[in-house]
Amino acid sequence: MNRRKVAILGSTGSIGTQALSVIDAHSDKFDVVALAAGSNTRKLLRQANKFDVPMVSVASDNSTDPIKDQMEYKGEVLSGADGLCACASESGADIVLIATTGQAGFAPTVSAIRSGIDIALASKELLVMGGSIIIGMANDNDVSVFPVDSEHSAIWQCMHGEVIEDVHRVILTASGGPFRQYSIEQLRDVSPGEALRHPNWDMGPKISIDSATLMNKAIEVIEAHWLFGVPFENIDVVIHPQSIVHSFVNFKDGSIKAQLGEPDMRVPIAYALSYPDRLDASSKLVDFGQLIIDHDITFERPDADRFPLLDIGIRAGRKGGNLPATLCGADDAAVELFLSGLISYSEIAKLIRATIDQTAFTPLNSLDQITDWYVAGYESAKELTKDGW
Numbered sequence: 563m564n565r566r567k568v569a570i571l572g573s574t575g576s577i578g579t580q581a582l583s584v585i586d587a588h589s590d591k592f593d594v595v596a597l598a599a600g601s602n603t604r605k606l607l608r609q610a611n612k613f614d615v616p617m618v619s620v621a622s623d624n625s626t627d628p629i630k631d632q633m634e635y636k637g638e639v640l641s642g643a644d645g646l647c648a649c650a651s652e653s654g655a656d657i658v659l660i661a662t663t664g665q666a667g668f669a670p671t672v673s674a675i676r677s678g679i680d681i682a683l684a685s686k687e688l689l690v691m692g693g694s695i696i697i698g699m700a701n702d703n704d705v706s707v708f709p710v711d712s713e714h715s716a717i718w719q720c721m722h723g724e725v726i727e728d729v730h731r732v733i734l735t736a737s738g739g740p741f742r743q744y745s746i747e748q749l750r751d752v753s754p755g756e757a758l759r760h761p762n763w764d765m766g767p768k769i770s771i772d773s774a775t776l777m778n779k780a781i782e783v784i785e786a787h788w789l790f791g792v793p794f795e796n797i798d799v800v801i802h803p804q805s806i807v808h809s810f811v812n813f814k815d816g817s818i819k820a821q822l823g824e825p826d827m828r829v830p831i832a833y834a835l836s837y838p839d840r841l842d843a844s845s846k847l848v849d850f851g852q853l854i855i856d857h858d859i860t861f862e863r864p865d866a867d868r869f870p871l872l873d874i875g876i877r878a879g880r881k882g883g884n885l886p887a888t889l890c891g892a893d894d895a896a897v898e899l900f901l902s903g904l905i906s907y908s909e910i911a912k913l914i915r916a917t918i919d920q921t922a923f924t925p926l927n928s929l930d931q932i933t934d935w936y937v938a939g940y941e942s943a944k945e946l947t948k949d950g951w
């Protein structure tokens with residue numbers, strides 16, 4: 563493949579860090595032209611110097627001084643939403659990896675799409691909350707949105723050389739999280755520490771909790787709907803605790819394709835950055851037979867009683883409009899409240915359901931409305947816990 567210029571937004575987070583490790587291992591194939599982070603300026607600076615990056619951006623203007631004071635960094639230091647957008651569309655990038663958290667990714671994603679720059683999308687919320695608008699905009703500008711999530715990368719790889727008309731069903735796998743075998747009674751007493759311990763993937767705290775509740779899988783179903791144009795009723799979820807099969811596509815002739823591999827986010831990250839080529843990662847090659855033997859691969863149906871957020875989330879996605887943004891806001895609030903010990907584990911689902919139930923459907927006309935609905939969901943959920951919760 564030709565050398566590719568990459569901008570990474572969210573470079574100090576889990577995905578950003580792993581993306582840089584992929585790039586480090588293939589430094590003959592990539593140039594890092596911009597890095598953006600939240601407040602971890604020390605790590606950002608280390609990354610920028612190591613990869614000789616000409617442009618960096620931090621969330622707040624207050625954080626730029628420590629970087630500017632560091633004489634060893636000679637590049638451009640930006641901040642805020644403008645800085646993120648500049649990293650996305652003015653850094654000369656061929657591809658922008660969006661791995662920011664929360665709403666921050668909307669503006670630079672739009673900015674990159676309008677400039678005709680391809681997107682590698684790791685921030686799920688963007689498609690969940692604004693899928694119709696973002697995908698419509700990408701199509702209009704002839705921009706590709708490549709998935710980074712392992713399940714969507716799997717579906718994407720299975721779809722290679724296929725047409726969507728031939729797809730009968732898409733089946734996303736889910737590890738089932740750390741509480742797959744817990745009873746409803748046991749789930750009541752789960753602590754934040756236990757919920758943060760994901761069995762197979764090394765991830766940040768929010769997504770670890772979302773994986774435990776299966777909210778993450780509901781979000782991924784919505785994401786799959788927008789990425790591949792598959793109707794909701796044709797997307798299934800199957801629990802597969804070993805995380806070896808990353809997803810399946812079932813075609814109309816009865817054939818099923820799957821993508822398999824060790825759980826390692828660097829594989830889907832590398833594929834999104836190098837597509838349609840594959841990068842050489844001989845150190846990671848596995849003995850397929852041994853992989854299957856070692857992992858005793860199993861599948862089971864998700865239990866809606868113990869993991870109610872799967873259905874609650876998918877239903878909000880199907881209804882669309884303002885509800886997915888409300889869902890994301892309520893989920894962020896609920897996870898925050900849980901992590902700070904203010905609500906119990908089983909109250910996460912209860913709180914999100916109550917927030918969605920009290921929100922009337924409203925169609926979405928622009929991306930600007932998304933933040934309002936997200937904030938409304940976040941605040942309504944917090945409000946609900948105040949009186950008589």
Ligand code: MG
Pocket residue numbers: 711712713782
């Ligand atoms: Mg995933």
